[in-house]
Amino acid sequence: MARPKLQDVAARAGVSVTTVSRVLNNRGYLSDELRARVNAAIAELGYRPDGIARSLIGRKSGLVGVIVPSVADPFFGELVAAIENTLADRGYKALLCDCQENAEREGEYLELLQANRVDGIITSTHNRGVSGYERAELPIVAVDRRIAPGVPMVRGDNRAGGLLATRHLLARGSRAPIMITATDHAGNDRATAYREVLESEGLTPRVHAYGYATPIDERRAMVETWLSGRRRLRPARRLPPRRGGAAG
Incomplete structure (x- = not known):
């Protein structure tokens, strides 16, 4: 069965594709009745918006990359849980990257997160010689580690x-x-x-x-x-x- 498209939702709800897009992005004034029709059509068809396409249009993915040495370590397990809860309260989701203290894997994760257009990165790894943070064109915050000049860091004394x-x-x-x-x-x-x-x-x-x-x-x-x-x-x-x- 083919995956339902935006046009299918519009046809089922009897509205334009623009109206469906406005409902999905919560933009502009729409009556409650119109919103209900579109949401009903979405539910009936099982339509799921293409997150990547939406991020390309709105330049926002709603994802934040989190790079840690190992979630097996209790400190980083608790840190990740706190980050995920805080991000969720603000409408974001965490994309967890566990590099297992491997500098090469950390570099690969850094490239992967940028390629997937995350909205930012929180990193708390301790590998040496990982390049790429200085060239990254997105917000980065380091936890308990100095990774590059100009990258803000949150740490205790x-x-x-x-x-x-x-x-x-x-x-x-x-x-x-x-x-x-x-x-x-x-x-x-x-x-x-x-x-x-x-x-x-x-x-x-x-x-x-x-x-x-x-x-x-x-x-x-x-x-x-x-x-x-x-x-x-x-x-x-x-x-x-x-x-x-x-x-x-």
């Missing part, structure tokens, strides 16, 4: 958090705290702050990274191994404090 957490542990008597994180690189401000505090106290930092795409069961086993191994270790050897004291 990770450095301050790392300093506070590490100093709190030392104040409570810990002499050999370890840090467990998803990724350990120069852009991880929490890990950088953790190292600075320990080194300023003459202690040896130990950072363990599990990777965002690591399955939950494997991640749990890794964390248990690190923690159990840490309990068997003696307190870290004290080194002479660095000049200048703790980093602020």
Whole structure:
């Protein structure tokens, strides 16, 4: 059975194609009776508007691309849920792209989203060397990551958090705290702050990274191994404090 067209709806409702288009796009004044006839014809025929065609005409798709490292990570699962709910409240839908910490896949998703004319992109990945964001001709917002000059970013103060957490542990008597994180690189401000505090106290930092795409069961086993191994270790050897004291 052929897919019903706009002309079929117009014929069934006894109106012009322009009138059907106005009902679908909610434009111009139309009586309630006329709207009801068109909507009834749409329901009877099972007509579904061509979203791509409508986006080409109106230059708006109603879609926002969301790129994350892995929805298996609880943080990003909650982040995606919050983004989807917020977008839905404003009449948009999220197009989820899970890049599994793969830079090549992230680049492909970026190209795919632009080719499908999404209205914007929200990205929170941590891959390095992904080009294309600088050239993208649509709104982009980064979450907790600097991706390109001029791209706005929403983030917490990770450095301050790392300093506070590490100093709190030392104040409570810990002499050999370890840090467990998803990724350990120069852009991880929490890990950088953790190292600075320990080194300023003459202690040896130990950072363990599990990777965002690591399955939950494997991640749990890794964390248990690190923690159990840490309990068997003696307190870290004290080194002479660095000049200048703790980093602020």
